[in-house]
Structure formats: C-alpha cells, structure tokens
Amino acid sequence: MEPIVVVLVFATLSASMAPIGVLPLRHRTAVPSAWIGWANALAAGFMLGTAYLLAEIALSGHPVRASVGSLLGIGYTYLSHRASGVEDVDLNQLDGVDPLYGYRVLFVGGLHGAMEGLAIGLAMLESLPFGILVALAMAVHNVPEAAILGSVLRSSGLGVTRTAALSVAANVGQILFAVIAFAVVPAIPGLMPWAFGFAVGGLSYLALSELLPQAYERAGPISIGLVTSVATGFVVLLRGLVR
Amino acid sequence: MSSLSPVMQVFLYGLITALATGLGAIPFAFVRSVSPRVVAMTNALASGLMLGASFGLLSEGADHGRFATLVGANLGVLFVLGAGRLLGDHDMEFGTARGEDARKMALIVLVMTVHSVAEGVAIGTAFAGGTTLAIMITAAIAVHNVPEGLAISAVLRPRGASIAACAGWSIVSSLPQPLLAVPSFLSVEAFRSLLPYGIGFAAGAMVFMVLVELLPDAFETGRRSVIALLVSVAMVAMVLFQQLL
Numbered sequence: 001m002e003p004i005v006v007v008l009v010f011a012t013l014s015a016s017m018a019p020i021g022v023l024p025l026r027h028r029t030a031v032p033s034a035w036i037g038w039a040n041a042l043a044a045g046f047m048l049g050t051a052y053l054l055a056e057i058a059l060s061g062h063p064v065r066a067s068v069g070s071l072l073g074i075g076y077t078y079l080s081h082r083a084s085g086v087e088d089v090d091l092n093q094l095d096g097v098d099p100l101y102g103y104r105v106l107f108v109g110g111l112h113g114a115m116e117g118l119a120i121g122l123a124m125l126e127s128l129p130f131g132i133l134v135a136l137a138m139a140v141h142n143v144p145e146a147a148i149l150g151s152v153l154r155s156s157g158l159g160v161t162r163t164a165a166l167s168v169a170a171n172v173g174q175i176l177f178a179v180i181a182f183a184v185v186p187a188i189p190g191l192m193p194w195a196f197g198f199a200v201g202g203l204s205y206l207a208l209s210e211l212l213p214q215a216y217e218r219a220g221p222i223s224i225g226l227v228t229s230v231a232t233g234f235v236v237l238l239r240g241l242v243r
Numbered sequence: 244m245s246s247l248s249p250v251m252q253v254f255l256y257g258l259i260t261a262l263a264t265g266l267g268a269i270p271f272a273f274v275r276s277v278s279p280r281v282v283a284m285t286n287a288l289a290s291g292l293m294l295g296a297s298f299g300l301l302s303e304g305a306d307h308g309r310f311a312t313l314v315g316a317n318l319g320v321l322f323v324l325g326a327g328r329l330l331g332d333h334d335m336e337f338g339t340a341r342g343e344d345a346r347k348m349a350l351i352v353l354v355m356t357v358h359s360v361a362e363g364v365a366i367g368t369a370f371a372g373g374t375t376l377a378i379m380i381t382a383a384i385a386v387h388n389v390p391e392g393l394a395i396s397a398v399l400r401p402r403g404a405s406i407a408a409c410a411g412w413s414i415v416s417s418l419p420q421p422l423l424a425v426p427s428f429l430s431v432e433a434f435r436s437l438l439p440y441g442i443g444f445a446a447g448a449m450v451f452m453v454l455v456e457l458l459p460d461a462f463e464t465g466r467r468s469v470i471a472l473l474v475s476v477a478m479v480a481m482v483l484f485q486q487l488l
Contacts, residue, residue: 052298052482059486070479078472204478209471212454213462225455226320232450233316236301237309 004182007124010135011117011178015171017139019164021146025154036144037218038227043141044211045231050119050137051203052232053239057126058196065190069197073115076198077205080111102152108210109145110173115202116141117177122199124182125192135178137235141211142171253370253428256381257363257421263385264417267392268409271400283465284473285397289351290453290461291477292394296387297446297453298478299485300361304442315443320451322444326353327456337402344402347456351398354452355391355416361441362388363420364434367427383488388417390481398457 001009021039058066084107116138124131146167153163185195215224247255274281304312330346330353337345362384370377392413399409427434461470 048294052302055298055479055482056302056486059483063483063486067479067483071476074472074475074479078468081468201475201479204475205471208458208474209467212458213467213470216459216462221455221459222324224459225451228454229316229320229447229450232298233301233313233447236298237305237313239302239305 003124004179006128007121007131007178007182008175010124010132011120011175014116014120014135014139015113015142015174016168018142018146018167018171021143021148022150022160022164022167024147025150025163026160034219034223036147037215037224039140039144039147040211040215041219041224041227042231043144044207044215045228045233046137046140046235047203047207047211048228049232049235050123050134051200051207052236053130053134054119054122054196054203055200056239058193058200062193065193066197066200069194070201070204071197072194073198073201073203074205075201077111077115077202077209081108081209099152099156102149102156105145105149105152106170109149109170112141112145112206112210113171113173114177115199115206117174117179118181118195119199119203120174120178121181122185122196124178125186133235133238138174142167142174146170249370250425250428252374253367253424254421256370256378257366257424260362260366260381260385260388261359261414261417261420264388264392264395264413265410266389267394267413268396268400268406270393271396271409272406274400279464282401283461283463283470285401286457286461287465287470287473288477289394289397290457291474292390292397292481293449293453293457294474295478295481295485296391297449298482300442300446300449304439304446307439307442311439312443312446315440315445316447316450317443318440319444319447319449322357323350323354323448323451323455326350338405338408339403347460348399348402348404350452350456351395352412352416354448355395356419358445358449359417359419360423361438361445362417363423364427364438364441366420367424367429368431368435368438370424370428371431384420386488387485390484391416 055066055070058069120131120135120138123134146164149170150163150167153166154160158166181195185191212224212228215228274285301312301316304315327346327350330349335342335345335349337348340348366377366381366384369380392410395413395416396404396409399412400406404412458470458474461474
C-alpha cells in the first residue's frame with residue numbers, strides 16, 4: 001500500500017471511533033457526566049503523552065526551531081479559541097443543550113481535529129508503528145466529543161444512524177490534516193521541526209485548556225488525576241516499542 | 244577536590260547539586276502580592292515544570308527497563324495518594340500556614356524529596372563509571388535542580404513562606420542526593436538495578452501530584468486559558484531544557 005493511503009486509512013479509522021460515543025444515546029439513556037469526564041481525562045493523558053513523544057523527536061534535531069514552533073502552536077490555539085469566543089465553552093454538557101451550543105462544540109471539534117490530524121500525519125512520518133499509536137490515542141478523544149455532539153443532535157430529533165454518521169463527518173478535518181501533513185511537511189525543506197513543535201504546543205494546550213478543567217468538575221480530582229497519569233505514562237512508556 | 248577520598252568527593256558533588264536547588268527560590272524574592280490569582284499562576288508554573296521533568300524521567304526509565312519503570316510509577320502514584328490522605332487527617336501546620344495550605348506545602352516538599360532519591364542514585368552510579376562523565380552528569384543534575392527549586396518555591400512562597408524558607412526547603416528536598424550518592428557509588432550493581440524503579444516512582448509521584456493537587460486548584464481560581472498557557476509553556480521549556488543538557 002502507498003504510504004499516504006496508509007495514513008488515510010488510519011486517520012479514517014481514528015475518526016470512525018466517534019460513533020462509539022453515540023451508542024449510549026440509542027436508548028435515549030443519559031450518559032453519566034462523570035463518564036464524559038473520565039473519557040476526556042483519558043484523551044488528555046494520551047494527548048500529553050503524544051505531545052511529549054513528538055517533542056522528543058523535534059527537540060533532538062533542532063531544539064530552537066522546535067521550541068519556537070511549539071510556542072507558535074500554543075499561541076495559535078490560544079488565540080483561535082479567544083478570537084472565536086469558545087475559550088470558556090463547557091465541552092461536557094449533556095442536558096439543556098441548544099443548537100448554538102452544538103455549533104460551538106462543532107467548531108471546537110474542528111480545531112481539535114486539525115491538530116490531531118497534524119499529530120497523526122507527523123507521527124506517520126517518523127514511523128508506521130508510531131503513527132498507528134498516535135492515531136489510536138487521538139481516536140479516544142473522538143468518543144466523548146461524539147457523545148456531546150450526538151446528544152445535541154438527538155435532542156433536536158435526529159435518528160441514531162444519522163447522528164452516528166454525522167459524528168464521523170465532524171472529524172473529516174482530522175483525516176484531511178493527517179494526509180496534508182504527511183504529504184506537505186516533508187516536501188518543504190526545514191519545515192519539519194517547526195511542524196512537530198507546532199503540534200506539540202497545540203496538543204498540550206488543548207489537553208490543558210479544553211479537556212482537563214471540566215473533567216475535574218465532572219468527576220473530581222482524584223479519579224481524573226489517576227486516569228490522566230495512567231494514560232500519559234502508558235503512551236510515554238510505549239515509546240521504545242514504536243520507534 | 245582530588246585530594247579527598249572518592250567517597251567524600253561523591254558526597255560533596257551530591258551536596259553541590261542539592262545547594263543548586265536553593266537557587267530556584269531567587270525569582271520569588273520579587274513576588275510580593277499573593278492574591279489567589281497569583282497562587283493559581285504559580286501552581287500552573289510548578290505544574291508545567293514538574294510535568295516536563297516527569298516526561299523526561301519516564302522516557303529515561305524506559306531505557307533502563309520498561310516494566311520496572313511502570314511498577315515504580317504506580318508505586319509513586321500510590322505514595323502520593325497515601326501521603327495526601329495521611330497529611331489530610333492531621334491539623335497541619337507548615338511555617339505560618341495551616342490547614343489545606345499547609346497540607347499542600349508539606350506534600351510538595353515530601354514529593355520532591357522522595358523524587359531526589361532517584362537523582363542521588365544516578366549521581367552515585369555515574370561516579371562509578373569515571374570522574375569526567377560523572378562531573379558532567381552532576382553538573383546537569385545541579386542545573387536541572389534549579390527549576391525544581393522554582394517549582395517548590397512556586398507552591399511555598401504564595402502561601403506565606405519566606406524566601407529563606409523557600410530556599411531552605413528546596414535544599415532539604417535535594418538532600419537525598421548526597422545521602423544516596425554515596426551508598427550507590429559503593430555498591431553500584433545493586434543500585435543500578437533499582438534505578439528504573441526509582442525513576443518510575445519519581446515520575447509517577449510528580450505527575451500525580453500535579454494532576455490531583457496543583458492543576459485542579461489552579462483551574463478553580465485562575466482563568467482556564469491563562470492556566471493552560473502557563474502550564475504548556477513551562478512544560479515545553481522544561482522538556483527543551485532537559486534535551487539541551
């Protein structure tokens with residue numbers, strides 16, 4: 001298989017995990033909000049671990065460019081949240097949701113998806129096993145995201161199948177960015193450390209600003225601390241196996 | 244220093260790294276206001292530095308032995324859980340602070356002290372491999388102790404500790420370095436096999452302390468975006484710092 005097709009397949013697989021989050025909505029049963037918190041904590045841990053592994057690769061080659069790149073990634077994510085007015089949006093709301101909330105969730109999801117796709121594409125450039133690991137790690141975050149988006153769609157009367165399909169479609173940015181990153185980044189000389197750094201900064205900021213704060217509110221610090229540290233440690237310790 | 248016995252040399256180099264930790268208190272000589280927002284921001288700073296440091300430790304531990312690191316990390320998490328509980332049961336006093344503040348201050352000093360054990364072992368085993376390499380490793384550990392002192396002071400200072408107390412507790416937290424460097428220099432083989440457990444323990448304890456104590460507090464009082472900004476910048480800076488050393 002062509003390498004770029006492999007990237008496409010795994011990024012798509014990662015996006016296709018989203019309907020798992022829609023499943024509990026089939027019976028119109030409410031997902032306990034602590035579960036959303038734990039799922040987000042798991043995703044945050046995987047993101048932080050992935051960010052570290054990417055940082056290690058980036059900083060070992062060109063430390064200065066990579067760190068400036070990560071500052072740019074942090075700054076870009078911070079500013080795009082601020083400018084679009086979603087910096088305080090609670091991504092864990094399941095009841096009392098309105099369409100405006102749905103749009104916001106969709107928008108933030110798009111921002112996340114782009115950064116996640118970038119991470120998958122870059123990891124694939126490093127090695128196939130590392131790319132697969134990152135694709136799986138990013139897939140986890142799509143599940144709680146789809147549960148939230150799904151509950152908005154369901155409460156407006158949409159069927160489960162269409163909700164599930166839309167939850168995958170909402171992640172199309174992730175697939176797109178994975179493929180673009182894989183194809184474009186190596187083609188431009190000297191871009192590599194900047195791009196890796198950018199993804200490091202973006203992922204860390206997302207995990208810390210979007211996922212963790214509300215997870216704490218939903219499930220309390222001890223269980224969130226446990227889930228996140230186990231997830232982070234798991235990814236970092238897998239390093240030797242996948243590189 | 245070459246006229247001293249090898250054991251004394253190892254001890255003195257370990258002591259130098261410990262004293263370097265005290266330098267981390269210096270920036271806080273200039274922080275006077277201690278509004279809740281400042282506490283949140285210094286919590287975020289400490290969180291970023293500790294997260295960055297633990298990532299480095301985890302991946303170093305994985306080079307020595309993945310399973311041992313994993314076991315160590317889990318023990319570290321349990322240690323923080325247990326210590327947090329125990330400290331919470333007593334009406335704590337730490338300097339002039341009481342209650343929840345005192346608990347947090349005691350916990351960070353405890354966690355950072357325990358984490359220095361692994362660094363002490365690293366210094367001791369390094370000296371067994373030749374003095375030149377060992378001096379480089381000692382210098383590296385000394386320099387990287389400075390942000391650790393910064394992390395400790397970031398928690399102690401806004402809760403009422405004086406600069407001298409911040410520097411003092413920072414140095415105390417690194418005293419296991421000279422104390423453990425000597426026995427690990429004398430019986431390298433035994434300690435080398437324990438190293439990944441120690442590294443894992445240190446990383447697990449720090450990550451969990453950040454996630455369960457420092458970050459939730461920071462998010463409660465500070466603005467989400469500002470906290471996330473500070474933590475991620477401090478984290479990247481620490482990772483870069485370790486890569487350059």
